[in-house]
Amino acid sequence: MLSESSAAVVAATLPAVQAHGEAITGRFYQRMFDAHPExxxxxxxSNQATGQQKAALAAAVVAYAEHLTGDGTAPWGPILDRIAHKHASLGITATQYTIVGRHLLAAVGEVLGDAVTPAVAAAWDEVYWLLACELIAREARLYTGAGVPENASVWREWRVAEKVRETVDVVSFTLVPADGGPAPAFTPGQYVSVAVDLDGGRGQQIRQYSLSGRPGATHWRITVKRVRGAAGAPDGMVSTVLHERVAVGDTLRLSPPFGEVSAIGEAGPVLLVSAGIGLTPAMAALEHLAATDPERPVTLVHADRSGAAHALRHELPGLQERLPNLSVRLWYEDAADGELAGLKAEVADGLIDPARIPLAPGAGVHLCGPVPFMALVRGGLLRRGVPAERIAYEVFGPGMLRG
Known part of the structure; x- marks a missing residue:
């Protein structure tokens, strides 16, 4: 809990920090990377280049300060869990919080100048370390649960056993541990981080990919969409490497599975709603239910550009045979494919209409797809009376889903 004296200072200075939030976080990243290029x-x-990361950090710091002073409405437990899982998948260490804190608070002083008195600096330092300590504790528990020893690396070498082109822009990789050990169990909806080396000795980059295969198998599967640059933006760094340079027999560095969101809940009907490459956790959920609870009522609702762009579509008929209570609804922007593999799709003018999504009483919902898509569907389901706590979702990238 924030001390009474610091709470008063933070409340008084919060408007100034909020007004200059992106300037502060922009300066923070510049300072930190200059001092610690590693x-x-x-x-x-990519998020650094677009400014998404600094905007997300500024919003998070302000929202947490509002939470501590009693002015915020964000449910901070789930938010902190989500951040901690992302951090754990990157191998963030407790010592790195000291680096971040030093440069973040220095950036506050540089941007706000003389307004940052010793009392103001102390109050915001308290805010930062309350947040940092909560995350450090959560991340320590996650590392322990994943079997990562204290101060050890999260990375493990995995060998590419199979590479399958699903669509023009989507490839699936079947991966087995290079050390011959077992593949750790995971929950449908969890993801792994993949670290790849960039050309020219430019270091590495890390991205998260949902596990799209059956939990409990001797291998893992990730299904990767190639990010093609648009409107002047570059192609995706990691997805391009995976599509163009990684072949069967190569090795990749992967983290343990993380992610606080389960795609199947604990009991009752399941509603899986996805768009584009967001189908990957839904496919893991269907495979898991087919193997462990085949009578469970499940509805899959998926939106895509077309049948040709719908990755892993060919697996759905087999899953319908194994899941007698599975209902599949597909919406395509271009339904020129008509009927493929016994599956029919409706024509969708843009995104799915949430009012037309089949909704069983008491269903647990899992959403995955572009943020505007998830916001639309979640808002529609809330208006239809689905409690917020029964709607799980995953956001890849900075920021959170609101509304």
């Missing part, structure tokens, strides 16, 4: 191997350089 941290560029951890942070997503």
């Amino acid at each position: 941290l560029l191997d951890i942070f997503n350089r």
Whole structure:
């Protein structure tokens, strides 16, 4: 809990910090990377280039300060869990919080100048370390649960056993531990980080990919969409390497599985709603239920550009045979494919209409796809009376889903 004296100072200075939030976080990243260029191997350089990361950090710091002073409404437990899982998948260490804190608070002083008195600096230092200590504790528990020894690396070598082109822009990789050990169990909805080396000795980059195969198998599967640059943006760093340079027999560095969101819940009907490459956790969920609880009522609702762009579509008929209570609804922007593999799709003008999503009483919902898509669907389901706590979702990238 924030001390009473610091709470008063933070409340008084919060408007100024909020007004200059992105300037502060922009200066913070510049300072930190100048002093510790090795941290560029951890942070997503694409999000740095677009400004998404600094905007997300500024919003998070302000929202947490509001939470501590009693002015915020964000449910901070789930938010902290989500951040901790992402950090654990990157191998963030407790000592790195000291680096971040030093440069973040220095950036506050540089941007706000004389307004940052010793009392103001002390109050915001308290805010930062309350947040940091909560995350450090959560991440320590995650490392222990994943079997990662204290101060050890999260990375393990995995060998590519199979590479399958699913669509023009989507490839699946079947991966087995290079050391011959077992593949750790995971929950449908969890993801792994994949670290790849960049050309020219430019370090590494890390991205998260949902596990798209059956939990409990002797191997893992990830299904990767190639990110093609648009409107002047570059192609995706990691997805391009995976598509163009990684072949069967190569090795990749992967983290243990993390992610606090389960795609199947504990009991009752399941509603899986996905768009584009967001189908990957849904496929893991269907495979898991087919193997462990085949009578469970499941509805899959998926939106895509077309049948040709719908990765892993060919697996759905087999899953329908193994899951007698599985209902599949597909929406395509271009339904020129008609019927493929016995599956029909409706024509969708843009995104799915949430009012037309089949909804069983008491269903647990899992969403995965672009943020605007998830926001639309979640808002529609909330209006239809689905409690917020029954709607799980995963956001890849900075920021959180609101509303």
